[in-house]
Amino acid sequence: MKSQRTEYDSMGPVEIADGRLWGAQTQRALAHFAIGETPMPHALLSAYARLKKACALANSELGQLTAAQSALICQVCDEILAGRHDAQFPLPPWTSGSGTQFNMNVNEVIANRASELAGEAPGSHQPLHPNDHVNRSTSSNDTFPTAMHIAAALATHQHVLPALARLQHGCADKGREWNGLLKVGRTHLMDAVPMRMGQEWQAFASQLLAAHADISHALAGVMQLALGGTAVGSGLGAPPGFARAAILHLANFTGLPFREADDHFSAQGAHDALARLSASLKTLAGILFKIANDVRLLASGPRCGLAELKLPDNEPGSSIMPGKVNPTQCEMLAMVALQIMANDQAVTLGNAGGMLQMNVYKPLIIRNLLESLRLAGDAMDSFNRHLVANCQPDSARLARDVENTLMRVTALAPVIGYEQAARIAQRALAQDVPLRVAALQMGVEAALFDKLCDAGEMAGPARQTGRD
Incomplete structure (x- = not known):
C-alpha cells in the first residue's frame, strides 16, 4: 500500500497519498467529482500560474506578503509553466460552477511545493498557507474568471488569429494565381454564367479576412479582467491598488493589454465577453464549413464529378477500393466547424445561466471555448498546409x-430579349448542340454571338487579389 499523509482543511482531516502535492480540498473534490476522463484544460492551468505569480508580486509590493513568500510562489508558478507538475492537477471541469476546487488545487500545489523547497513537509502549510498566502487578496470568484480571460486571450492571440491569417493568405494567393482561369459559376448547384476561378478563392479570402476582424474586435472585450472583485465584485479583502498592480504584471508577462474590468459585478455575474468571442468563432466555423464543402464539391470525381480541382493525394481513401483518394482535409475541417458551433451553444447557454452575483457555469464555458480555439487553429493550419498549398x-x-455551359446565353438577353434567349438555350439542350450552333440556327449573327458571349468578358476584369 502507498504511504499517506494527513492534511486538514476547515472540515477536518483528509488522507492524501504521498507524492501528491495537492491538499485536502482537492482530495475531497476527487472523491466527489469523478466525472469523465478529461482534466481541466491545460491552458487554464497555465493562465492560473501566470495569475498567481502576478498576484504574489502585487501582494509583496503592497506589503501583504514578504519578499521571501512572494519569491517562493513565483518559483513554483514558473515550475508549473514549465510543465513540471502537470500530474498534480487532476480535477475535471465538472466540479463547482465557480471553479473553487480548481483554484484551491492550484493554491494547494503551490503551497505544498513551496514547503518542499523550504525543507518542510507537504501539508505543514509552512512557509505558505494555501488560503492565507497563495490566495491572498483574491477569491475563486474573481481569479477563475480572470484566468478564463487570460487563457482565452492567449489562445486567440497566439494560435487562432495567426492560423486564420495564414489560411486567408493561402486563399488570397490562389485567388491571385488563378485569376486568369475561366470557369462556370453555379447557383442552386446549377450552371450559371462564367466567372474566374480566382474570384471564387478571393471570396474565401474575403470571408476569412472579415472573420479575422470580427474575432479581433471580440478579443478586445476579453482584455477586461475581473481580478479585484473578490467574492461578489465589491473588492472586500483586496487592498487598494492590488488589481491594478497585479494586472500590470500580467500585461507584462503576456504582452497583451489586459486591464481591470469597468464593472466587477458584471465581470463576475456574467461572461458576455467570452460569449461574444465564442460567437465570433461560430461565424468563422460557418465560413470554414462552406469552404470545406465548396472545395470537396469542386474536387468531386476524379472522372464522374465536377473535378475542377485536383487535391493532394495525402493518404489512401478506401480499405476496399484500390486507388481511391478522399477529400479528408475537407471532412476534417467540416467536422471541426460543426463542433465549434456545438461548443458555442454550450457557451451561450452557460452564459445565460448566471444568477445574481455569480455565474456558476464557468468551467463549462471555458472548457468549450478553449476547445473551440484549439480546434479552429489546428484545423485551419492543417487545411492550409495539406490542401490549399498544393491543390491545383x-x-x-x-x-x-x-x-459547354448554356448560361452564356444570358449576355444575349438584353439584345434579343429574355424569351428568345431562353428558346436558344432550350434548343441547344434538347438537340445536344453547342450554344453557338443553336443561336446561329435561330438567327443570331455569328459576330454578335462571339462578341457578347465571350466568357472572359462576361466574367469581368481580372481582380488584383492581395493578401490583405
Whole structure:
C-alpha cells in the first residue's frame, strides 16, 4: 500500500497519498467529482500560474506578503509553466460552477511545493498557507474568471488569429494565381454564367479576412479582467491598488493589454465577453464549413464529378477500393466547424445561466471555448498546409465546361430579349448542340454571338487579389 499523509482543511482531516502535492480540498473534490476522463484544460492551468505569480508580486509590493513568500510562489508558478507538475492537477471541469476546487488545487500545489523547497513537509502549510498566502487578496470568484480571460486571450492571440491569417493568405494567393482561369459559376448547384476561378478563392479570402476582424474586435472585450472583485465584485479583502498592480504584471508577462474590468459585478455575474468571442468563432466555423464543402464539391470525381480541382493525394481513401483518394482535409475541417458551433451553444447557454452575483457555469464555458480555439487553429493550419498549398485546377476541364455551359446565353438577353434567349438555350439542350450552333440556327449573327458571349468578358476584369 502507498504511504499517506494527513492534511486538514476547515472540515477536518483528509488522507492524501504521498507524492501528491495537492491538499485536502482537492482530495475531497476527487472523491466527489469523478466525472469523465478529461482534466481541466491545460491552458487554464497555465493562465492560473501566470495569475498567481502576478498576484504574489502585487501582494509583496503592497506589503501583504514578504519578499521571501512572494519569491517562493513565483518559483513554483514558473515550475508549473514549465510543465513540471502537470500530474498534480487532476480535477475535471465538472466540479463547482465557480471553479473553487480548481483554484484551491492550484493554491494547494503551490503551497505544498513551496514547503518542499523550504525543507518542510507537504501539508505543514509552512512557509505558505494555501488560503492565507497563495490566495491572498483574491477569491475563486474573481481569479477563475480572470484566468478564463487570460487563457482565452492567449489562445486567440497566439494560435487562432495567426492560423486564420495564414489560411486567408493561402486563399488570397490562389485567388491571385488563378485569376486568369475561366470557369462556370453555379447557383442552386446549377450552371450559371462564367466567372474566374480566382474570384471564387478571393471570396474565401474575403470571408476569412472579415472573420479575422470580427474575432479581433471580440478579443478586445476579453482584455477586461475581473481580478479585484473578490467574492461578489465589491473588492472586500483586496487592498487598494492590488488589481491594478497585479494586472500590470500580467500585461507584462503576456504582452497583451489586459486591464481591470469597468464593472466587477458584471465581470463576475456574467461572461458576455467570452460569449461574444465564442460567437465570433461560430461565424468563422460557418465560413470554414462552406469552404470545406465548396472545395470537396469542386474536387468531386476524379472522372464522374465536377473535378475542377485536383487535391493532394495525402493518404489512401478506401480499405476496399484500390486507388481511391478522399477529400479528408475537407471532412476534417467540416467536422471541426460543426463542433465549434456545438461548443458555442454550450457557451451561450452557460452564459445565460448566471444568477445574481455569480455565474456558476464557468468551467463549462471555458472548457468549450478553449476547445473551440484549439480546434479552429489546428484545423485551419492543417487545411492550409495539406490542401490549399498544393491543390491545383484542372484547366482542360474548366475550359470544356465554359464552352459547354448554356448560361452564356444570358449576355444575349438584353439584345434579343429574355424569351428568345431562353428558346436558344432550350434548343441547344434538347438537340445536344453547342450554344453557338443553336443561336446561329435561330438567327443570331455569328459576330454578335462571339462578341457578347465571350466568357472572359462576361466574367469581368481580372481582380488584383492581395493578401490583405
